Amino acid sequence: MARTSNNSLTKGLRGQIGKQLVFKQYGKKTVVTRYPDMSKVVPSELQKAQRNGFAEAVAYAKSINNDSALRAKYAKKVKKGKSVFQYAIQEFLKGKNG
Template identity: 50%
Template sequence: MAKTTDPLFKQVKGTIGKQIVIKQYGDTTVISKHPDMSRVKPSKLQQNGRKLFAEAVAYARAVNRNPEQKATYIQKVPCGQSVYHYALKEYLEKNREG
């Protein structure tokens, strides 16, 4: 891992070829090796959360593609918010556990 405050790297962040990761922490740029997540096993709670989110995305996409449902949602959506995000949020709130 390398740290730098060089202004050249100030505007750079992200992954390069799944080999190098460039991150910003305050005024410091950190350059490190891309993490190997192949051995990390998600917990049951993480698996359930990912499944719920995937279902919510599928629902929001379906609403967005159906002109009748989309027209119904447009009437409910606050100004400045998209139908997709509103449907996603609504699905997650209705189906969250706990």
């Protein structure tokens, strides 16, 4: 793992390059690591259920985003700084959880 703090080339850099390197920010330092190998990780039943629920929420939000009438209706409810997509996901997940 490589670390850098005052390098103008990597300052503020985060994300990944292909499936080779990952750039992370910890405070004012940039950390470079290998891309994680998750091939042997087996998700639990609860993780699978959570992922399925979130996939349903994304599908719901996409359906609203693609329907201009529904999108306009939701746009009236959305607070400044949020998108209709984010709001629809939030609404779906809140309705599902209680």
